[in-house]
Amino acid sequence: xxxxxxxxxDLSKTYRTGLLGRSTVDxxxxxxxxxxxxxxxxxxxxxxxxxxxxxxxxxxLVHPTxxxxxxxxxxxxxxxxxxxxxxxxxxxxxxxFLTAExxxxxxxxxxxxxxDVRQRRVPDLLDHVGLADRSDTxxxxxxxxxxxxxxxxQALLNDPDLLFLDEPTSGVDPVGRRAIRDLVLEMRDSGxxxxxxxxxxxxxxxxxxxxxxxxxxxVVRHGTIEELTAVERxxxxxxTPISESLLDTTGLExxxxxxxxxxxxxxxxxxxxxxxxxxxxxxxxxxxxxxxxSITPLRRSLEDYFIDVVDEGQPAS
Amino acid sequence: MRPLFGLLxxxxxxxxxxxxxxxxxxxxxxxxLAITFALNLNVVEGSLEGxxxxxxEAETPKDVPEGSPQMSLTSVVVAVEAVVAGAAYWVGILLSxxxxxxxxxxxxxxxxxxxxxxxxxxxxxxVAGHVLGVWLAIGILTxxxxxxxxxxxxxxxxxxxxxxxxxxxxxxxxFGVMYAAVMLMGVWTQSTALALIVSYGLIFVSxxxxxxxxxxxxxxxxxxxxxxxxxxxxxxxxxxxxxVTTLAKDGTVNSWYPLTSSLLFGGAVYTGTTYWFVKRDF
Numbered sequence: 316x317x318x319x320x321x322x323x324x325d326l327s328k329t330y331r332t333g334l335l336g337r338s339t340v341d342x343x344x345x346x347x348x349x350x351x352x353x354x355x356x357x358x359x360x361x362x363x364x365x366x367x368x369x370x371x372x373x374x375x376l377v378h379p380t381x382x383x384x385x386x387x388x389x390x391x392x393x394x395x396x397x398x399x400x401x402x403x404x405x406x407x408x409x410x411x412f413l414t415a416e417x418x419x420x421x422x423x424x425x426x427x428x429x430x431d432v433r434q435r436r437v438p439d440l441l442d443h444v445g446l447a448d449r450s451d452t453x454x455x456x457x458x459x460x461x462x463x464x465x466x467x468x469q470a471l472l473n474d475p476d477l478l479f480l481d482e483p484t485s486g487v488d489p490v491g492r493r494a495i496r497d498l499v500l501e502m503r504d505s506g507x508x509x510x511x512x513x514x515x516x517x518x519x520x521x522x523x524x525x526x527x528x529x530x531x532x533x534v535v536r537h538g539t540i541e542e543l544t545a546v547e548r549x550x551x552x553x554x555t556p557i558s559e560s561l562l563d564t565t566g567l568e569x570x571x572x573x574x575x576x577x578x579x580x581x582x583x584x585x586x587x588x589x590x591x592x593x594x595x596x597x598x599x600x601x602x603x604x605x606x607x608x609s610i611t612p613l614r615r616s617l618e619d620y621f622i623d624v625v626d627e628g629q630p631a632s
Numbered sequence: 633m634r635p636l637f638g639l640l641x642x643x644x645x646x647x648x649x650x651x652x653x654x655x656x657x658x659x660x661x662x663x664x665l666a667i668t669f670a671l672n673l674n675v676v677e678g679s680l681e682g683x684x685x686x687x688x689e690a691e692t693p694k695d696v697p698e699g700s701p702q703m704s705l706t707s708v709v710v711a712v713e714a715v716v717a718g719a720a721y722w723v724g725i726l727l728s729x730x731x732x733x734x735x736x737x738x739x740x741x742x743x744x745x746x747x748x749x750x751x752x753x754x755x756x757x758x759v760a761g762h763v764l765g766v767w768l769a770i771g772i773l774t775x776x777x778x779x780x781x782x783x784x785x786x787x788x789x790x791x792x793x794x795x796x797x798x799x800x801x802x803x804x805x806x807f808g809v810m811y812a813a814v815m816l817m818g819v820w821t822q823s824t825a826l827a828l829i830v831s832y833g834l835i836f837v838s839x840x841x842x843x844x845x846x847x848x849x850x851x852x853x854x855x856x857x858x859x860x861x862x863x864x865x866x867x868x869x870x871x872x873x874x875x876v877t878t879l880a881k882d883g884t885v886n887s888w889y890p891l892t893s894s895l896l897f898g899g900a901v902y903t904g905t906t907y908w909f910v911k912r913d914f
Contacts, residue, residue, distance in 0.1 A: 375750070376750070
């Protein structure tokens with residue numbers, strides 16, 4: 316069996332706070348999940364859910380209290396596990412006295428990238444993130460968006476197999492956001508795995524193949540966006556107009572969705588308890604010479620789904 | 633080795649980017665220029681016949697009783713080297729600590745430590761690379777000033793006084809000892825101000841501890857052993873001044889204990905700091 320890019324098992328983290336460390340905060344409670352190679356994985360959760368702690372454990376920044384975390388089969392505690400990864404922290408800080416080019420060379424050295432490779436990749440990456448004309452500018456003069464792009468170039472220096480992005484589009488304008496999204500998709504197409512931690516659910520929805528939702532230090536949902544956001548056994552049907560009597564018989568109702576552009580078509584919503592019930596509705600429509608243009612399982616937006624999941628965890632008022 | 637070298641380079645460059653280090657470099661250069669051009673030794677057949685400082689003839693005392701030491705070439709060389717060594721030890725180390733005190737705290741700042749520790753480099757290597765980088769930068773500066781002084785004076789006078797070179801190592805070593813305290817406070821509190829206060833505080837305490845022989849017996853049965861305990865445990869920064877100037881004067885050091893106990897303090901604090909840095913969460 317192929318090794319997963321990320322494998323986390325029964326991971327727990329308790330922070331000790333206070334002067335003598337007597338107070339404790341449970342940040343993670345027995346988290347288990349796997350991210351397969353080549354996936355774009357989104358980690359979601361409200362503030363304080365444990366997302367940052369999980370990412371930090373995977374990067375060796377925080378020591379777990381219990382459980383294991385592995386990257387490509389190597390314990391995340393080992394420096395070797397970080398040989399094949401790139402990381403863009405949310406609020407990263409580069410030494411301000413370095414230029415963009417010097418910064419990339421320095422962090423490339425820290426990532427064990429040879430001088431020959433750096434000579435080739437540094438200009439390429441600066442060009443890729445739109446900073447080629449700023450290569451000799453000191454980093455301390457950079458705007459937030461430029462720093463974010465430089466951070467991304469830094470994360471890609473070692474041509475990583477696994478890329479961790481923490482709020483990558485934070486402070487970036489729409490054009491830059493689009494460029495970052497395209498870059499993430501490029502990474503996936505080249506076979507790399509991307510672990511995305513973002514509050515921008517619309518971005519997550521556009522690029523992620525799998526997501527997990529953390530709440531109070533536990534994984535409460537995990538799966539593909541399609542699986543998680545599908546509303547069970549509710550479909551939107553685009554058909555030619557249906558008579559009132561047939562609507563009554565089949566239980567169809569007008570859909571709140573906008574009517575299709577073709578004037579002869581209408582949208583109806585069907586509630587079917589199972590597959591035979593759905594087929595029965597379709598049979599009745601066909602018997603009445605209703606033409607069916609499309610059948611689409613109803614989905615919620617990721618944002619609606621996320622809010623529902625988070626609300627589940629709130630104590631009833 | 634490449635990540636370690638990168639870290640060393642980063643620390644080195646960061647320190648040199650600070651204006652105070654540039655200032656130290658400029659002051660050192662001015663001292664060397666003064667020794668080169670403003671101090672003229674008139675040496676005839678190995679003896680000092682005259683000395684001019686900034687163009688002014690240095691007057692030798694006229695009423696020197698017979699048998700009293702005269703101003704010799706060696707005594708002038710020793711005096712210049714001892715003054716530079718003393719200044720490098722006190723002023724140099726105090727300013728170098730001031731210049732470097734923020735480095736380790738900054739390294740651990742949110743947004744920076746994440747970038748660093750996410751690289752394939754162990755935390756022990758992070759500490760080692762940082763310490764070596766700081767030592768190297770301060771070492772080069774010390775070598776520039778003290779080594780330059782030694783070289784210029786030796787060439788000018790023909791008096792090659794090799795024991796002085798040992799005092800360079802001691803100045804660098806004692807900077808390393810005091811920097812250990814800066815690092816410990818850095819990993820504990822991430823506060824530059826506190827790191828500086830503690831390291832300067834240790835230097836101040838060492839001035840009191842230097843008088844241990846006279847002060848301790850006055851402190852009673854409880855106070856005396858506590859005072860001696862502090863004397864043996866804490867760095868004896870002030871007493872090491874004596875070793876540096878003795879070496880600079882080409883004298884014989886009676887006791888190396890203040891230096892060895894200080895180095896042991898530094899070693900223990902570096903070990904503790906590394907352990908703490910490895911164990912802590914960021």
